[in-house]
Amino acid sequence: MIKVVKKNEASALQANLLRIGSCLAALLAAAMLMSLLGYNPLVVYSEIFKGATGTLYRFQETVNKAIPLVILSLGISVSERMKFSNIGAEGQFYVGALAATFLAFNLPENIPAVVMLPLMMTAAVVAGGLWCLFPAMLKVRFGTSETLVTLMMNYIAIKWVSYLQYGPWKDPKAYGFPKMPKFTENEIIPKVLGIHAGWIIALVLVVLVYLLISKSKLGYEISVLGENEQTAKYVGMNTTKILLIAVLISGGLCGAAGMIQSSAIEKSLTDSMSGGLGFTAIITAWLARLSAPAILVVSFLFAMLLQGSSYLQTALQIPAAAAELLQGIILFFVLASEFFTQYKFVVKKSSKGKGAAV
Amino acid sequence: MSWLNAVELFLQTAVQMGTPLLFGTLGGILSEKVGHLNLGVEGMMLMGAVMGFQVGVLTGNPALAVLAAGLAGMIGALIYAVITITFMGNQVVTGLALTIFGTGFSSFIGAGLSGVSLPENVQASLAAVNIPLLSKIPFFGPIFFQQSLYSLSALVLAVLLYVYLNKTRYGLNMRMVGENPSAAEASGINATLYKYVHILAGGFCCGLGGAFLTLVFVPRWQDNITAxxxxxxxxxxxxATWNPLKAIFGAYFFGMLRGLGFKLQSGIPIFGHNVVIPAQILDMLPYIMTIAVLVFITMNKKKENQAPAWLGSPYFREER
Structure with missing residues (x-):
């Protein structure tokens, strides 16, 4: 009979090796599936790699995809660290973009970019933060599950953007197409080294979040609160205040990601601009074990997978959906492998059946 | 009279629009009642939608199509169950991963299915029927009982699930597993088995919900048809506060909202004014109302309305 027993917690090195091992196992499993479907897995993988990094343009596209993923994952990691399960990144992303767009459409066009962009960014951070603060307040006040409220609020935000796109903010000059006007030059994040400056923001934020969590008092408090709320209260921390500040940061970061995406990539606001990144970021944050530097690496690898797979269709006539299948398979393996950092299976000979187990 | 007929017709459509929601909700209830929050519902619905359609097209057999849809959802649920029960993986992340996987799976399989139509006989056998006697009830009869047997089965399933949960020993045991698996095990219930069985059954329901769209409502395959x-x-x-009977009401009500969204785009006359309610605002309502319900039930702490206590937490069966 097979039993599950606890083992000594795996060291960080062991855990990471395990995770890499499970990724390889996933790639192997996916390869078997591909061969079964009649594709050569080696060709598929090399096409994905080429699709992500083969040319300068493709590499830039990969970075473009990684930027929002990094920032969203950072946002999620802050709240997740205190066991506040924020699955509302998607919604915070949209309200951030929405607030920035509101300013872009309503402030005069002659404001220089150095003023305009920070204004838009501030609005986005505040909006995203408040969108995350609401579920946190419900949790503090009534004990309402933040997992479910943040999830619901995603769809409220998306539908709100949709409403504006199809209604009041629709571009009258778009021949009836439901889209908003484009931003003007002063509202678009400029390019640095061929990629929009969001990459610099993302890198800076990685460092800042790392410092916040690892070196600051607030970060320490957040971690203690996440480990054990009772302990945090016992040592005299104001747990409510810490929670509310941390969710403001968390939502604010997600809002910032939305502003960057709308300003630099869409150059407008659309109800489909995230493409589910807010959910993907939960996965990347989790894969990175909420560590800021690891988020950078994992998000980039994920962006490579997303970008590279989009070339499969043209290169090998494989439906683009193969990317999602592959993502799913990798995730399943990694999720299951976490188990082995804490537990192990042992085979026991059950000699006397039930009686022996008591 | 024509006015009443229009309302009747509208509500008939609302029931159809509520049917996939009802299946999905029942699936969710089955899973959450044993303590597992499965965010993979969308993915499982899509898996069911595409496989039901695919098998319907290949075999021309409606029963096989429906069965395949349920099994496809169930396979999705099996992946989720293995990871979250046996490997004690993170439920939220696993559910999200399942949705990504299911979406990819359905688009992958469905790539060759766009433009294909369902065989006539499959469509015919799933078309609306008049249930004897019941469909003769004035007003309500046509709304609820002049429907496809597929729609009706959701209704029946909800009632059965309610009875199962509240009136049978298995239902009681199952709820105990969701409330406190250790206590359940102490009283001799095999928590792991209960979890597997109900999560898989939940996946089956979700698969059925998705396939209602491709086999009855649309009936075609479109990418991301569950939307x-x-x-x-x-x-x-x-x-529905985890109650299958309230789920019936909720699903049809949300179905009605969806239907209303399509109707109201051109505006309705109210006291001589043409009032336009944007569809997107109506689309928001389910989520706003759910938050309101969630806040309400956590505020007033009535016991029968609460979420299963163990919802979302992994359960490690200690060595005894």
């Missing part, structure tokens, strides 16, 4: 209905179902589980 977020799986998420509405996740909301509905809470809206």
């Amino acid at each position: 977020g209905q799986g998420w509405i179902a996740v909301a509905l589980v809470i809206f």
Whole structure:
């Protein structure tokens, strides 16, 4: 009979090796599936790699995809660290973009970019933060599950953007197409080294979040609160205040990601601009074990997978959906492998059946 | 009279629009009642939608199509169950991963299915029928009982699930597993088995919900055909406070809202004014109302309305 027993917690090195091992196992499993479907897995993988990094343009596209993923994952990691399960990144992303767009459409066009962009960014951070603060307040006040409220609020935000796109903010000059006007030059994040400056923001934020969590008092408090709320209260921390500040940061970061995406990539606001990144970021944050530097690496690898797979269709006539299948398979393996950092299976000979187990 | 007929017709459509939601919600309830929050509903619905359609096209057999849909959802649930029960993986992340996987799976399989139509006989055998006697009830008869047997089965399933949960020993045991698996095990219940069985059954329901769209309602395959209905179902589980009977009401009500969204785009006359309610605002309502319900039930702490206590937490069966 097979039993599950606890083992000594795996060291960080062991855990990471395990995770890499499970990724390889996933790639192997996916390869078997591909061969079964009649594709050569080696060709598929090399096409994905080429699709992500083969040319300068493709590499830039990969970075473009990684930027929002990094920032969203950072946002999620802050709240997740205190066991506040924020699955509302998607919604915070949209309200951030929405607030920035509101300013872009309503402030005069002659404001220089150095003023305009920070204004838009501030609005986005505040909006995203408040969108995350609401579920946190419900949790503090009534004990309402933040997992479910943040999830619901995603769809409220998306539908709100949709409403504006199809209604009041629709571009009258778009021949009836439901889209908003484009931003003007002063509202678009400029390019640095061929990629929009969001990459610099993302890198800076990685460092800042790392410092916040690892070196600051607030970060320490957040971690203690996440480990054990009772302990945090016992040592005299104001747990409510810490929670509310941390969710403001968390939502604010997600809002910032939305502003960057709308300003630099869409150059407008659309109800489909995230493409589910807010959910993907939960996965990347989790894969990175909420560590800021690891988020950078994992998000980039994920962006490579997303970008590279989009070339499969043209290169090998494989439906683009193969990317999602592959993502799913990798995730399943990694999720299951976490188990082995804490537990192990042992085979026991059950000699006397039930009686022996008591 | 024509006015009444229009309302009748509208509500008939509302029941159809509520049917996939009801299946998804029942699936969600089955899973959450044993303590597992499965955010993969959307993914499982899509898996069911595409496989039901594919098998329907290949075999021309409606029963096999429906069965395949349920099994496809069940396979999705099996992946989720293995990871979250046996490997004690993170439920939220696993559910999200399942939705990504299911979406990819359905688009992958469905790539060759766009433009294909369902065989006539499959469509015919799933078309609306008049249930003897019941469909003769004035007003309500046509709304609820002049429907496809597929729609009706959702209704029947909800009632059965209610009875199962509240009136049988298995249902009681199952709820205990969701409330406190250790206590359940102490009283001799095999928590792991209960979890597997109900999560898989939940996946089967979700698969059926998705395939209702491709086999009855649309009936075609379109990429991402559920368009977020799986998420509405996740909301509905809470809206219905984990009660299958309330789920019937909730699903048809949300179905009606969806139907209303299409109707109201051109505006309705109210006291001589043409009032336009944007569809997107109506689309928001399910989520807003779910948050309201969630806040309400956590505020007033009535015991029968609460979420299963163990919802979302992994359970490690200690060596005894």
